[in-house]
Amino acid sequence: MRVKFSKMHGLGNDFVMLDGITQRIKLSPEKIRCLADRHIGIGCDQVLLVESPRNPDADFRYRIFNADGGEVENCGNGARCFAKFVRERRLTGKKQLLVETAAGMLELSLMDDDQVSVDMGAPILEPEQIPFAADRRAETYPLDVDGEVFTIGAVSMGNPHAVLLVDDVDTAPVAALGPKIESHQRFPQRVNVGFLQIESRDRARLRVFERGVGETRACGTGACAAMVSARLRDLVDDSVEIALPGGTLTIHWSGPGQPVTMTGPATTVYHGQIVL
Numbered sequence: 001m002r003v004k005f006s007k008m009h010g011l012g013n014d015f016v017m018l019d020g021i022t023q024r025i026k027l028s029p030e031k032i033r034c035l036a037d038r039h040i041g042i043g044c045d046q047v048l049l050v051e052s053p054r055n056p057d058a059d060f061r062y063r064i065f066n067a068d069g070g071e072v073e074n075c076g077n078g079a080r081c082f083a084k085f086v087r088e089r090r091l092t093g094k095k096q097l098l099v100e101t102a103a104g105m106l107e108l109s110l111m112d113d114d115q116v117s118v119d120m121g122a123p124i125l126e127p128e129q130i131p132f133a134a135d136r137r138a139e140t141y142p143l144d145v146d147g148e149v150f151t152i153g154a155v156s157m158g159n160p161h162a163v164l165l166v167d168d169v170d171t172a173p174v175a176a177l178g179p180k181i182e183s184h185q186r187f188p189q190r191v192n193v194g195f196l197q198i199e200s201r202d203r204a205r206l207r208v209f210e211r212g213v214g215e216t217r218a219c220g221t222g223a224c225a226a227m228v229s230a231r232l233r234d235l236v237d238d239s240v241e242i243a244l245p246g247g248t249l250t251i252h253w254s255g256p257g258q259p260v261t262m263t264g265p266a267t268t269v270y271h272g273q274i275v276l
């Protein structure tokens with residue numbers, strides 16, 4: 001069956017966007033892996049499928065799949081691309097959207113300068129809800145990786161994140177350490193791994209080894225989790241510019257119980273059709 005798609009990206013974290021409202025789309029892990037493959041498919045970090053909502057208060061529902069075929073709970077860059085996609089595809093004329101995701105309801109605002117601001121909800125810090133094996137909630141945790149102990153922050157933005165502080169992201173062992181922490185036994189659903197360099201109280205740099213993908217050029221939920229972890233350690237103020245390899249996100253968080261706000265761009269690359 002031939003389906004229309006859009007190729008989009010948020011700071012280089014790229015997506016195959018599928019409209020499952022006006023098209024009948026049946027996805028399987030094999031099909032997702034094929035769509036995401038950069039040699040035999042379209043190529044992307046994640047596939048995002050837009051559907052009609054189940055909750056009558058929501059405008060849409062979307063589902064998000066990693067390149068390895070696994071369905072995941074949340075995606076910050078995908079949320080911004082979604083807001084632009086539903087307008088471009090004329091699925092809505094609204095600039096304020098409420099969308100149902102596996103991580104709960106998100107509120108999105110399309111701004112005039114092509115930026116999208118997303119209320120990502122409050123971070124989850126209780127270890128069992130992340131999920132992360134720990135006796136009690138703490139700002140940081142020791143994590144033994146092959147006999148070497150690293151200090152990590154553990155945060156869920158609907159999806160799980162570990163955050164490590166590094167002196168310099170350019171030399172951080174992302175490729176070596178990322179996969180080991182991603183599948184560490186204390187994270188039973190695996191984890192996204194952020195390497196965070198604090199430059200000042202309102203500026204930081206971040207690289208993220210994403211669960212189910214590998215290192216990406218940007219990770220929106222990773223930037224939110226990094227902000228939360230840094231704020232809990234009192235290393236930053238309420239608003240931080242986080243520079244990722246693909247560009248910069250503005251993240252705002254005023255403390256536990258409060259929602260995290262992420263603002264950044266969404267870019268359409270091209271529209272196409274593929275036989276699924």
Ligand SMILES: N[C@@H](CCC[C@H](N)C(=O)O)C(=O)O
Binds near residue numbers: 210220
């Ligand atoms: N790139 C995303 C996160 C996508 C999901 C993640 N890899 C996971 O497995 O949780 C973002 O921008 O947040």
